Amino acid sequence: MTTTAMTAGDLSAPARPRLTRWLLRLHRPALCVWTALVLAAAALLLLLHGPLTDAAAEGWRQYNHCAFNASCTYDQKAILRYKDWYNYATLTVCALPFLVAAWAGGALIGRELESGTARLAWAQSSTPVRWLTVRLAVPAVAVTVGAGLLAWLHQLAWSAGQGRIDTAPQWYVLFTFHANGPTIVALTLAGLAAGALAGLLLRRTLPALGLALLLTGAVCVTTQALLPHLWPTLGRTGPGYFYSPSRSWQVSGGEIADQYHVTYHPYSHYWPLQLTTTALVLAMTALLTLACFLVLRRLTGKAAPR
Amino acid sequence: MSATMLTGLPRTVLRLHRSALLAWTVFVAGMSGWLVWLTEVTAKNPEPQGLLCFDACGQPYVLLDFATEMQWACTLIGYCFVGIAAFAGGALTGRELESGTAQLAWTQGVSPVRWLAAKLALPAVALTVGGTVLVLVFRWASTAHRTQDWTTSATMFTDRGPLVVAYALCALAVGTLTGLLLRRALASLGAAAAVMLLLYTVLTSFRVHLWPTVTRTGPHAFDLPDNVWLVSEGSNAHGRFATYHPASHYWPLHLTETAIVLTVAALAVLASFRVLRHRLESRV
Numbered sequence: 001m002t003t004t005a006m007t008a009g010d011l012s013a014p015a016r017p018r019l020t021r022w023l024l025r026l027h028r029p030a031l032c033v034w035t036a037l038v039l040a041a042a043a044l045l046l047l048l049h050g051p052l053t054d055a056a057a058e059g060w061r062q063y064n065h066c067a068f069n070a071s072c073t074y075d076q077k078a079i080l081r082y083k084d085w086y087n088y089a090t091l092t093v094c095a096l097p098f099l100v101a102a103w104a105g106g107a108l109i110g111r112e113l114e115s116g117t118a119r120l121a122w123a124q125s126s127t128p129v130r131w132l133t134v135r136l137a138v139p140a141v142a143v144t145v146g147a148g149l150l151a152w153l154h155q156l157a158w159s160a161g162q163g164r165i166d167t168a169p170q171w172y173v174l175f176t177f178h179a180n181g182p183t184i185v186a187l188t189l190a191g192l193a194a195g196a197l198a199g200l201l202l203r204r205t206l207p208a209l210g211l212a213l214l215l216t217g218a219v220c221v222t223t224q225a226l227l228p229h230l231w232p233t234l235g236r237t238g239p240g241y242f243y244s245p246s247r248s249w250q251v252s253g254g255e256i257a258d259q260y261h262v263t264y265h266p267y268s269h270y271w272p273l274q275l276t277t278t279a280l281v282l283a284m285t286a287l288l289t290l291a292c293f294l295v296l297r298r299l300t301g302k303a304a305p306r
Numbered sequence: 307m308s309a310t311m312l313t314g315l316p317r318t319v320l321r322l323h324r325s326a327l328l329a330w331t332v333f334v335a336g337m338s339g340w341l342v343w344l345t346e347v348t349a350k351n352p353e354p355q356g357l358l359c360f361d362a363c364g365q366p367y368v369l370l371d372f373a374t375e376m377q378w379a380c381t382l383i384g385y386c387f388v389g390i391a392a393f394a395g396g397a398l399t400g401r402e403l404e405s406g407t408a409q410l411a412w413t414q415g416v417s418p419v420r421w422l423a424a425k426l427a428l429p430a431v432a433l434t435v436g437g438t439v440l441v442l443v444f445r446w447a448s449t450a451h452r453t454q455d456w457t458t459s460a461t462m463f464t465d466r467g468p469l470v471v472a473y474a475l476c477a478l479a480v481g482t483l484t485g486l487l488l489r490r491a492l493a494s495l496g497a498a499a500a501v502m503l504l505l506y507t508v509l510t511s512f513r514v515h516l517w518p519t520v521t522r523t524g525p526h527a528f529d530l531p532d533n534v535w536l537v538s539e540g541s542n543a544h545g546r547f548a549t550y551h552p553a554s555h556y557w558p559l560h561l562t563e564t565a566i567v568l569t570v571a572a573l574a575v576l577a578s579f580r581v582l583r584h585r586l587e588s589r590v
Binding site for chain 1: 325329396397401491492495538540541
């Protein structure tokens with residue numbers, strides 16, 4: 001009894017880790033590129049957090065000290081350098097969903113289905129459902145770790161400049177908002193699921209890559225359109241024109257019957273907005289993942305064993 | 307025989323890449339339509355009339371979403387070369403060499419040199435025509451309602467002249483070269499897009515040095531016109547100084563960068579033919 005159980009265990013046990021190991025072996029270049037990208041962006045964000053912010057803050061201190069004295073000099077180069085590198089870092093972090101989507105649609109799923117490698121794998125020990133599960137789960141771990149690290153470092157770098165650099169972006173500015181928090185992790189996971197869906201739908205490398213980018217773009221546009229409405233805004237009404245409070249995100253403003261009206265999100269809405277947006281994007285990711293498995297079932301026939 | 311071949315090869319290239327041609331047509335038509343809509347409908351919206359406009363009373367459209375949408379259109383046109391590089395590296399050459407379709411075509415009476423020439427010439431025509439349309443429509447839209455100037459926006463600098471077409475052609479040539487070098491669709495797609503982004507970033511950061519700046523000095527503080535690109539200002543022992551590009555430097559700067567980008571494109575085309583010939587010689 002024990003020997004047969006052990007033999008059965010020995011036969012079935014190695015199958016599970018092996019699928020993961022193949023996946024890591026096959027996509028070793030992608031893993032290396034991802035690691036290099038995350039490390040380079042992390043190094044840039046640390047630089048931004050330390051010396052670049054300090055130099056720009058010193059430049060702003062000199063500038064404000066000058067007041068309107070025209071013959072006064074200040075370190076303008078440091079201020080411009082900070083602005084440039086901050087933009088590079090933020091755009092790199094915000095490009096992650098699209099990079100992951102292109103890779104997932106092209107290399108992870110589309111190429112395997114085009115070349116027939118996937119069908120070969122299904123004819124071996126692994127079932128299609130397990131094949132897809134491993135292909136989604138392992139990259140999801142790498143994506144969560146990498147994007148999470150970068151979002152945390154970006155938040156640190158951004159906070160370091162607040163109140164010290166007069167031109168540092170506000171919390172609600174499009175790219176800064178997403179690069180600063182968990183929404184970018186959720187968006188990158190959505191990119192992974194969108195890429196997998198595109199690959200399964202088109203089953204050809206380059207068209208799948210294109211569709212993956214379009215789907216991810218659609219997820220981003222939808223998220224951005226819904227974002228201001230995901231938490232109740234505050235409002236103010238009064239005679240005459242006025243702005244919403246400082247550091248608040250003005251959502252709308254206008255004049256109705258001689259009364260000026262603004263609605264806005266104060267800075268205290270930052271985390272509620274981040275978390276509701278993350279939840280919304282994760283819900284879309286879940287729908288995309290569900291669609292992946294439904295398309296896979298249609299592809300392999302209902303008879304495919306689980 | 308040769309006459310049918312001449313009509314045959316271009317037709318084959320167009321047929322093979324018809325979805326890419328369709329995507330490019332949709333992009334050009336969509337961007338043009340969007341810009342026309344922004345200029346004729348969004349910017350003429352009477353909504354901001356009642357708002358206090360402060361220093362923007364002469365241009366109430368900047369109070370609307372017009373400025374943001376215009377910036378997005380400007381960015382998409384300015385960076386469309388990344389998609390073109392991806393297409394040229396991935397679909398145009400990389401995929402054909404990876405799957406062996408190219409090698410098959412070379413045995414069917416299409417010489418490799420003519421194959422490459424057709425692959426470069428036909429997309430180049432489509433890119434030149436589409437790029438010219440985009441530049442003309444963008445110039446019309448950005449002149450009708452000014453939101454920002456070329457002195458403050460790097461993409462505005464690119465989009466108002468032939469530099470858009472130059473970057474598109476350079477992306478085509480660089481993508482073709484990476485496809486021939488790497489012979490794998492996805493690797494060359496990524497390499498081509500990365501190389502073009504790098505080239506664009508480097509050229510943008512050196513743009514200010516492409517033409518000599520004007521220096522103005524004076525014993526006291528002075529005001530410069532609004533539409534100049536200020537490079538540096540400060541004071542020394544003799545008084546105040548400022549170096550800048552006046553508005554009239556737009557075309558010298560723009561055409562110098564266009565010439566540099568087209569030179570890179572020509573070198574990439576030359577290298578592509580050399581790589582192809584080297585590959586054929588080493589194969590035989």
